[in-house]
Amino acid sequence: MTCAVIIVAAGSGSRARRSSDKVAKQYVALGGKPVLSRTLETFLKNEQVDCIQVVIGPQDGQLYETAIAPLMSGPLAGLAKTKLQPPATGGETRQISVLKGLEAISGKKPQHVLIHDAARPFVTDDILSRCFLALQTHKACLVATPVTDTIKKVDDQGAIIETIDRSTLWSAQTPQAFDYSFIRHAHKRASDQGIHTFTDDAAVAEWMGETVHIVQGSPANRKLTSQDDLTMAETMIAASAPQPLTDIRVGTGYDVHAFDEGSAVIIGGISIPHSHKLKGHSDADVGLHAITDAILGAIADGDIGTHFPPTDPQWKGAASDLFLKDAVRRVKDRGGKISNIDLTIICEAPKIGPHRPEMRAAIADICDMSIDRISVKATTSEKLGFTGRKEGIAALATATVGLPELPD
Known part of the structure; x- marks a missing residue:
């Protein structure tokens, strides 16, 4: 076992729900497929990924089974049956859910682990390849993109009080890639100390004193967090749809x-x-x-x-x-x-x-x-x-x- 992937799908995702949606964003249909299914496809196809652990909400068992059903019977069925582990049940915070995912795959003894948001369905093989390359020399890596917009700091009244130098600012994405033993130990130690509010795994690594290295991401690898994001995603999928083979x-x-x-x-x-x-x-x-x-x-x-x-x-x-x-x-x-x-x-x-x-x-x-x-x-x-x-x-x-x- 070389590399495992944890897909965090335990959130409620209420901000991204359209008026017609009654489920969390990871289960919303996007171009005819659930978001989670699209996210899983990339990792299933990647030859360097050995196993995939999805972490779901305690109430989402049937939604999960419906989302993966096309993967279990379609062209990727062989890979899905080999790589997909039974889903783990998440906790009240993302940090707790990730730890539950890390513990669920402990028996696989992976060397590395990628931790990815289920609501980022546009991750690419190029991004994954850069993660695998970075893991050859680093324990902790974060996929990110440089900030291109001018950043303003404002007060409680909405007045600008400072313009932030953006030259050293990066916007964090996922996957976040780690030495498995290190990040599991870091998450366990934070949990044992009653800390459960870290919003990403790179922050847990930083808290442990480990240097986190940037891996170049992509603007397209955005997280679907709003209705506008879902609309944008539908447009992207429609534009990239293959032409009819007539x-x-x-x-x-x-x-x-x-x-x-x-x-x-x-x-x-x-x-x-x-x-x-x-x-x-x-x-x-x-x-x-x-x-x-x-x-x-x-x-x-x-x-x-x-x-x-x-x-x-x-x-x-x-x-x-x-x-x-x-x-x-x-x-x-x-x-x-x-x-x-x-x-x-x-x-x-x-x-x-x-x-x-x-x-x-x-x-x-x-x-x-x-x-x-x-x-x-x-x-x-x-x-x-x-x-x-x-x-x-x-x-x-x-x-x-x-x-x-x-x-x-």
């Missing part, structure tokens, strides 16, 4: 590899015991090569040899999933999506049928697609041609891709 493309790929001395063939991302192996510059996965070319053909972006020439020694013996992942990336970079993949393998031997389920799962994993969008079939050439003479294997693939419509 430009439908179909590509085909065909590949052939001869047999060579060996004891197994690699097809469709798996190894199948056989009397020979397939000969090629890479691992000669005839199935993945055909799929790669089909995808590249659909987006009119050359072929596998264009991007990974066999004359380049760095690709000698390379696993073909590298080529396929690159093709998938090229589709995503265009704002597109692969709808389905249909692979046909042509050979007399080995028998493909027993390995089809494993192939489909491997291809789905490589392409980050649902397995029900992956088809693998096999046929023979009725003992005709090079495949009929058992000299090698051929593969034919078709890929359907949706892209955003571009102006002519």
